[in-house]
Amino acid sequence: MKKLFNFIEDKLGYVLIIPALIFIFAFSIIPIAESLKYSFFDFQLNSQQKSGIYFTEHYNVTLATETFEYVDYYLDTELEVVEKSKTVEQIKTFRTEMISKEEEVLNLLETNEGIIQVSDSDLEFIHQMNKWVYDGLEKIYSNDEPFVLEEDIFLVASELDTSIIVPNFIGFDNFKHVFLDLRVRYALLITLIFTVASVSLELVLGLMVALIMNTAIKGRGMVRTLSLIPWAIPTSVAALIWAYLYNGSNGIVALLFEKMHFIGASTDLMLTANGALISIIIADVWKTTPYMALLLLAGLQIIPRNLYEASAIDGAGKIKSFFKITLPLLKPSILVALLFRTLDAFRIFDLIYVLTGGGPGGKTESISIYAYKMMFAQTRFGYGSALALGMAVVVALIAYFYIKVLEVELISD
Amino acid sequence: MKDTKKLFYIIVGLYLLIIFFPFFWVFITSFKPESEIWGSEALKVISSNATLDHYKALFKANIFNSLKNSFIIASFTTVYVTVLASLCAYSIARLKFWGKRLLLAAVLGTSMFPQMIVVGPIYRAFVGLGWINSYWITLPYSMITLPVAIYILVTHFTKIPKELEESGMIDGASKIRIFGEIILPLALPGIFTSAIITFIGVWNEFLLALTLNPNSSYHTATVAISFLRGQFTIFWGQVTAATVVVTIPTLIIVLVFQKQIISGLTSGAVKE
CATH class of the missing domain: 1.20.120 (Four Helix Bundle (Hemerythrin (Met), subunit A))
Known part of the structure; x- marks a missing residue:
């Protein structure tokens, strides 16, 4: 007993990480390795001959x-x-x-x-x-x-x-197919449009809300609490709420857009490719702008007040002090928030799955939706895995890009 | 000066209106009879024939059972993930061991990976083990919650003054006792924050729940509600009533634990 205690005491650093490590191995690292393996095989669950991983006959x-x-x-x-x-x-x-x-x-x-x-x-x-x-x-x-x-x-x-x-090992064929598949190109385009549009809207609107919340307005605490709600509700619930507001026959937002002549008829919103994509972007901006605002507000609150007082004494206006003080000091917070949001937006699944299902006619299919359909509708696990891995590579590139920019920022401080 | 203040209040008011309108509209729809949801009365705010029928119908639609499933799965995951993450985060924050940077990289890396990658292999493993449609789904939820929990807790543990441990060490206390008797009580608020964020993360998860628990009696609330959209007709009355019911637990959590949630969300996002 004493011996065991001494051993744990001695190696406590390792003993404490082992349980978490086991879970990370079992549910992240091993599945990722498995997925990598699948991507080299023509692996299809619903085919008698391809429902396994076979190197030999x-x-x-x-x-x-x-x-x-x-x-x-x-x-x-x-x-x-x-x-x-x-x-x-x-x-x-x-x-x-x-x-x-x-x-x-x-x-x-x-x-x-x-x-x-x-x-x-x-x-x-x-x-x-x-x-x-x-x-x-x-x-x-x-x-x-x-x-x-x-x-x-x-x-x-x-x-x-x-x-x-017969062996279903096919080398890099799945990856070649990913590059040649027109549906992948279209899904990538949709994913990129969605990511850029929603993240930049969320940043601009979120920054605006955060700046206002940072001034001494009444009821700031309440606004902050209420901002948590869209973030906290499940995405599938948010998607369903918006599906109701958007629907062509009695959706109030669809009817409103028709009245404002954004769309020809209220049914166009969900039944045209552009309408559906814009609907997805609006729903995402609604759900995530408050979250963005909270992250940026936290960043704003640690900027020392006396910096503003000093610049006011120097005769700098509000606008000048925003560009000279606020923006540079907020930059790290903005970059971290952008990193989180870009990665999330690029992986978007729940919102599209529930709101449009990738429709109309596959016109709002993101990469995640396409990979999911390949795996669970067509049971093509090999090709689906190759798609998901391709997505991981893009995600890694995005993360690498942001982290490089962040590092430069931190060093130049 | 007065005018900018006014403008600010107008913008904040608009912002709150936009946040709240969808909830409000869904809420009032849930009390309208189906006939008033469609047609000329669709835009009427207060129904003259308000009804609770849609809520009664939910008892048949399995929504309450799915809330129970969500609650069991989220609670269980929260407990074990918080324990594992606390141990691991303390070790990372305070103890010396070889490979710490590698571990941190692995933790952060896996949290950035698209979930879509692990779903296929986990699905196959679950089929093999006979775990499809069960509460075992709680285990793979560690994949999405553990990295975040560890991240939040590391920032909290590093904030605890080192002097406390050093004085314990001088008194001859073992590292295990220092962790258990000095650090843990001080870290409780941080641990609580990470637990709340974990709970919300699991409660809101969709992809794993959709693939691993396809049977309606094991649906979680997020999946059950997505299935309310029928193939051809959509009973918006029921859908909106279900939305209200499923949103209530989240509302309670947010209102009660807002301080912890905000601290959890912003820890790490702000360089102090």
């Missing part, structure tokens, strides 16, 4: 044994309708031989379920067996008989080939 034993069972069962059904005894004999021999072939392959692979890796010689054997099955079925069905399951049986039997899994 594999064999889906479960699917193959199931297929054999079905073929056998179908042939059994056909036995009841065929008329010639020769055909009956042929089907019976085929069934016995097929079962023994199946047993042979299961013995060879030493298992009767799961997806397992197979050697070249095993694979050769499986290919020959499949060919033997197809040939045998062709022969049976070339007889002139009132068969009932001819189409079905060939369809089912083709699953024997599906059971053979």
Whole structure:
């Protein structure tokens, strides 16, 4: 006990970080590494042959044994309708031989379920067996008989080939595809327009509100508290609120915009590409400007008052002291706020997902929305991961850019 | 001078109006009968036939169950993330160990990564473990909340005067005792701040909740409410009533803990 205590005491620095480190590894670092792995494979969850990560040939034993069972069962059904005894004999021999072939392959692979890796010689054997099955079925069905399951049986039997899994490692193909995909370019454009428009509007409006809140106005504390509310409510709730205000038949904002001739008809707002994008930007500006104002207000409050008094004595006007004192001293706060906001805006998902779903007709699809659709609507995890990684690279570049600018600022102080 | 003051009040008034109008409009809509939400009476402010029907309908729509889910998941996450983050942040702020810079870089780096990257692998792992549609979703929430909590707490721990620890050390107290008996009580306000920010972060999360808990009985409030938008018709009465109900917990948290929230939001954003 004493020993353990001494050990913890001695290495307390490490002991305290280990629990957090385990979580960061399990839920950030390992998934990121996994995602990187996916991006090199043609990995699709809903495809029998691509629903895993396969560097080498594999064999889906479960699917193959199931297929054999079905073929056998179908042939059994056909036995009841065929008329010639020769055909009956042929089907019976085929069934016995097929079962023994199946047993042979299961013995060879030493298992009767799961997806397992197979050697070249095993694979050769499986290919020959499949060919033997197809040939045998062709022969049976070339007889002139009132068969009932001819189409079905060939369809089912083709699953024997599906059971053979070829490697789905495709190197950089997913990334190449990202660069060539027109939908990616469009999504990137939408994401950039959204990011630049919303973040710059939020900065200008937020700065304005922060400057006013920083002067001695009555009820400042209340304004500050109320500013927290749009930030604190869930984005999906905000999106739904705005969806109601924007809707074409009774949305008050849509009707207002129509009256002000911003849009031709109230329904245009959500049904045109530009209208929908502007709607998203307005909703985001509404939700985030107060947050921006709070961050900037905190920055303004640490600027010493006596600097302003000194400049007033020097005869500088309000506007001059804003550009000479406020803006330079506020710069670090502005840059930090911009960094947070730009990264958030670039990753936008919830707001678009709930407000427009990427519509109308994919016209407001951000990169996140596109990656989500690839992964969870089409289950193309490989391509979706490549998209998400591409997004991470852009995010890293944005962060790097801001941090470089910030560092320069801090050094020049 | 008087005029600028007036202008300021006008701008602040406008600002508050814009912030509040959407809430107000949703609130009054939630009491209108469906027939008045549409058509010529859509813009009427006070309904003459105010009704509570939409709120009653919410009991059928699983909204209260989803609030319960959100509450359980957010509370649990807040507790363990705050404990882990407090330990880790103290170590970063005060103790010496090799690889500190690397750890900080990892913490900050993961918070900047798009969540979209981890969702796929976590989804697959959850399918494999049979954890889809369960409260296990609380574990991956560490990914979004832990870095922020650590960040807030590091700034708070560094503010505690070093002399207190040094005097403890002179008295021969162990590092564990110093942490437990001197530092922790002093850091409580900071720990509380980080807990509130964590709770709000989990309460508002959407992407993981949408993918990991697709079954409606495990929906969190954010996901449940997004599903109220039906495929063809939208019952705005119910949607607005649900919005009001889901917003109330957030309102309470904001009004009660505004001081902690503002301190949490601005710590680190301001260079002191």
